Amino acid sequence: MKKTIYIFSDGELKRKDNTLFFEGENGRKFIPVENTSEIMVFGEVSLNKRLFEFLTQSEIILHFFNHYGYYVGSYYPREHLNSGYMILRQAEYYNDGSKRLYLAQKFVEGAYKNIKQVLKYYSNRGKDLEDVIYSIEKLGESVDLTSTINELMAIEGNIREYYYKAFDEIIQNPDFKFDFRSKRPPQNFLNTLISFGNSLMYTTTLSEIYKTHLDPRIGFLHATNFRRFSLNLDVSEIFKPIIVDMTIFTLLSKKWLLKKTLKKMQKDYYSKKKGKKYLCRNLKINLLQLLNTGIFLTMFLIEDL
Structure with missing residues (x-):
């Protein structure tokens, strides 16, 4: 491999x-x-x-x-798997509101189920997460009832907002407080780890799309516009909870990644080389567990196109 x-x-x-x-x-x-x-x-x-x-x-x-x-x-080398038929079918599903919504709902549904799986895993290990799980389950029930992409993304955002509230309970480390999700720039150590892990997830997914006939520029949940790629963002939503977040939780709980591996610079936090290597190595192991099947992309798209 x-x-x-x-x-x-x-x-x-x-x-x-x-x-x-x-x-x-x-x-x-x-x-x-x-x-x-x-x-x-x-x-x-x-x-x-x-x-x-x-x-x-x-x-x-x-x-x-x-x-x-x-x-x-x-x-991104020129596509070695070209299919005009597949590009036309992707575009057809994007331009057809009901077809695009259906696929977008499946991406959110996959993300929701994996978020719930992560929370139940830690709830079964003594973390006080029952209220968060209940709130997320109520939101998850309405995913299939949405009628627009904006409505769907609002629900997805609310699910993640509740999910993030569970991070401090799961981690219980004062050096890695979550507080709130911040991205550009991340405002604390934990947000830096999440952003870095997500970047690796997006790029790895992009590489896997390259092995298919799918066009990474045509997404369904994330709008297809002037950004270079969007399909990898769609697919990554499903796997971020069980790959990126679970890896971070494990690294912190086992104290394989400590505060001293990170440092502050110009009011912004970023991973030092040692911290990046830890995350890359552990994320790589988790990514390979899913990617080596060669089907995790197609099971959500190819069957429906």
């Missing part, structure tokens, strides 16, 4: 004949092209045109993150 390569150091990514290598402060490290599906770049890395040509030929995606761990963008 192909794997993900993470580059945290500064250096240069180069092509040598029919292979890749990264040259940094610790010397030269070769990257097995035949076993690599994507490369996540967090350091300051130099690239050239010859390298991009080889990445396209090898169908390897590059994802870039800035100094704070925010997703910047991707080098």
Whole structure:
């Protein structure tokens, strides 16, 4: 099975004949092209045109993150699985209000069920979450009753608002208080971990879409507009609770990720290299448990198109 390569150091990514290598402060490290599906770049890395040509030929995606761990963008090689029929069908479902709503409801339904699963897992382990679970279940019952995307997204937002209220009860660590969800920039350590984990989820999902005939620019829950991709945001909603959030809860409960691995800079918090490596390694394990089946995308879309 192909794997993900993470580059945290500064250096240069180069092509040598029919292979890749990264040259940094610790010397030269070769990257097995035949076993690599994507490369996540967090350091300051130099690239050239010859390298991009080889990445396209090898169908390897590059994802870039800035100094704070925010997703910047991707080098997405030309699609190697092209299907005009599939693009037309995706567009048809997006333009047809009832069809788009149906698919959007399925994404929210999947997210809701996994959120409830996470909460019940911790409730069964002594966390006081019964009131939160009850409120979320009442909201979940109305997902299929929505008549517009805006109404659906409002319900999804309310579900997550209740869900986030459970984080402090689950974690119970004063160094990682949730308080409220903040994104750009995240206002505390826990929000930084969530944002960083979500970025990895979005990019990994984008890489999986690349292996299908689906077009990542046409989403259903998130509006298809001038943003580069939206389908990966749709699919990621389902898996963020059981992959990103559960990983963070586990890292904190086992004290594998401590406050000292993070630091404050210009009133903004971001993961240090050690913290990013911990999250990448553990998120990667959880992601592979779902992605190695090769069907988690198609089971929500292909059957209905």
